Amino acid sequence: MTETEHRIQSEYETLYQREYAVLAPDMRRLYENAKRDQWNASRDIDWSQPVDLDKGIFADGLIDGYGSEFWNKLDEKTRRELNVEFSCWRISQLLHGEEGAMLACSQLVDMVPTNDAKFFQSTQVVDEARHTEVLSRYLNEKCGGRIYPMNHNVKHLFDYLLGQGKWFIKTAGLQLVAETFAVGLFRMLAETAQDPVLKSISKRILLDESRHMGFSVIGLPDMIASLSPSEMSELEDFVAEACRLVLRGQFPREAFEKIGFNKSEIDQVQKIRVESAKSNDYVFFRQIFRREMYTQVVSNMKKVGLMTPRTAENLRKLGIDPTIDGRAATLESQPGA
Numbered sequence: 572m573t574e575t576e577h578r579i580q581s582e583y584e585t586l587y588q589r590e591y592a593v594l595a596p597d598m599r600r601l602y603e604n605a606k607r608d609q610w611n612a613s614r615d616i617d618w619s620q621p622v623d624l625d626k627g628i629f630a631d632g633l634i635d636g637y638g639s640e641f642w643n644k645l646d647e648k649t650r651r652e653l654n655v656e657f658s659c660w661r662i663s664q665l666l667h668g669e670e671g672a673m674l675a676c677s678q679l680v681d682m683v684p685t686n687d688a689k690f691f692q693s694t695q696v697v698d699e700a701r702h703t704e705v706l707s708r709y710l711n712e713k714c715g716g717r718i719y720p721m722n723h724n725v726k727h728l729f730d731y732l733l734g735q736g737k738w739f740i741k742t743a744g745l746q747l748v749a750e751t752f753a754v755g756l757f758r759m760l761a762e763t764a765q766d767p768v769l770k771s772i773s774k775r776i777l778l779d780e781s782r783h784m785g786f787s788v789i790g791l792p793d794m795i796a797s798l799s800p801s802e803m804s805e806l807e808d809f810v811a812e813a814c815r816l817v818l819r820g821q822f823p824r825e826a827f828e829k830i831g832f833n834k835s836e837i838d839q840v841q842k843i844r845v846e847s848a849k850s851n852d853y854v855f856f857r858q859i860f861r862r863e864m865y866t867q868v869v870s871n872m873k874k875v876g877l878m879t880p881r882t883a884e885n886l887r888k889l890g891i892d893p894t895i896d897g898r899a900a901t902l903e904s905q906p907g908a
């Protein structure tokens with residue numbers, strides 16, 4: 572086995588469904604949208620556009636430590652290098668997640684109960700293959716092949732999802748949690764990235780991810796309503812753990828090491844990162860996106876019937892207000908806007 576592969580044991584039941592009537596019109600509509608909105612990464616992205624690595628990829632405001640004393644002391648050349656390594660590290664994690672999503676969805680085609688859901692899942696397999704293709708091509712062709720190894724939290728989440736025998740756990744972890752956060756992140760990149768090629772890629776991916784998030788909102792409520800109390804607690808705990816893995820511990824240590832920072836400097840950045848997360852001390856656009864992302868997570872949990880007192884408590888522990896009001900997530904309501 573090489574460093575870029577590993578195996579996961581997985582056992583699940585394949586349901587050979589031979590009821591072909593439309594049972595879930597909403598799910599069929601999502602399937603129709605998926606067929607209508609397919610795109611081709613080789614044709615629909617302008618790969619001839621140059622990427623200026625001397626400028627940077629993400630907006631600087633997304634870099635851990637930005638605006639702090641640590642950042643202010645760096646010279647401009649180091650800031651540009653850090654921007655590129657940091658962005659490539661983050662995109663690499665998204666890339667490994669896209670591969671994991673492709674694998675999980677191929678299992679879901681077998682597992683989900685209706686043909687409405689199986690048809691949709693088969694389109695998501697293609698979507699995730701395209702996302703893996705487009706992000707790896709971007710890193711390889713435009714960013715000098717800077718593909719960083721998979722972070723342990725991403726690996727932990729996907730290993731669990733892929734080894735799991737219950738489809739509703741896979742869907743809660745992938746489409747409800749990971750993809751709801753992915754929608755928020757790709758929206759932020761589509762609007763704020765410095766590099767126009769990454770912007771256009773993010774816009775395309777975002778449209779697909781919104782559909783995938785929609786799969787959980789349509790597919791989960793009936794299943795969740797039918798769960799036994801012990802299955803429900805298993806799901807509540809898993810969802811809290813999935814949120815924790817997606818939100819926390821994705822610190823790009825390797826990117827800072829590549830620039831040549833020493834251990835105490837990197838520890839300092841990590842501390843700043845934890846403090847910023849606690850106090851929401853971010854550049855303004857990041858505060859807005861974070862609030863929108865949390866609002867979406869809370870509203871999707873409510874839609875699928877998962878916002879129990881236990882989930883609410885779990886979200887609170889992660890710093891997400893379970894009563895967050897969608898109307899508050901606008902520019903107008905923010906002080907200083």
Ligand SMILES: [Fe+2]
Pocket residue numbers: 669672698699702780
């Ligand atoms: Fe994706």
Ligand SMILES: [Fe+2]
Pocket residue numbers: 672699750779780783
């Ligand atoms: Fe997706």
